[in-house]
Amino acid sequence: MTAKIIDGKAFAANVRGRVADHVARLKEVNGLTPGLAVVLVGADPASEVYVRNKGKQTVAAGMNSYKHRLPAETTQTELLGLIDRLNADPDVHGILVQLPLPTHLDEALVINAIAPQKDVDGFHISNAGKLATGQKAMVPCTPLGCLMMLRDTLGSLAGKNAVVVGRSNIVGKPMAQLLLRDSCTVTIAHSRTQDLATVCRNADILVVAVGRPELITGDHIKQGAVVIDVGMNRLTRDDGKTKLVGDVEFARASERAGAITPVPGGVGPMTIACLLANTLTATCRAHGLPEPGDLTP
């Protein structure tokens, strides 16, 4: 079998289009413009590019983008002060603090200082707890994007065996919660799992987010499985150029999978589209308006 390639780029463009339609209506009917504040501490070049892309797409969807660039030596008190101001600002509906933060800053403390209803990353302890207990939450963007692509590919996920490789708070754990909510039988595997290939070969749905280039090979894939590759590993080739590869060995895996996401052009673009969707959702909730049902889990 040769897998269907799930076009995350096209899917993301469709999501952004739907967000833009909702935003246009919010403006016209309610006189509201969603606003997303992005906070970047320090000057990591990769982060700069990524933050610039987010800003562009935010504006293209008709939303306001507020960028806050702080020097690497910003103190915790200064950063918490900015978050307080953004929490109190009625024009800001979503706040994203770009991770990782410089090591002298306490990431958990900073994230938990964001007002949970403005936490468009879904990283706040309150949102994680709500997701885990089936309450309405802000859902992390990457798992939300993966869920949308899985539902689009498979229809109902009920009863499927889902294996999530990776147990991070930002992808693995919330992904497992979302799959469980959709009535999958969920296994969370990780770097210490014994006989990973056997565990993975049981998966109708395989979501990989371990950050190890091409750890998952064809040998790990059940015939016809749907494979979602969250990995983004930048490798330097012999000629000095860099290339982006996932956590899945794409060529081999697509000989067995039923459908698979590429890297780049798979999960990455969906993450940003879902950030915009979450900002729209946060705006609707802040104003007691009906939520965009097609853009929330």
Ligand SMILES: Nc1nc(=O)c2c([nH]1)NC[C@@H]1CN(c3ccc(C(=O)N[C@@H](CCC(=O)O)C(=O)O)cc3)C=[N+]21
């Ligand atoms: N608070 C916080 N929230 C985040 O969501 C967050 C973060 N911090 N820190 C950094 C990571 C990284 N991240 C990416 C999302 C999309 C692409 C993306 O769209 N990639 C494209 C192109 C990649 C390329 O060619 O460089 C693709 O996969 O096709 C990349 C990276 C979000 N992050």
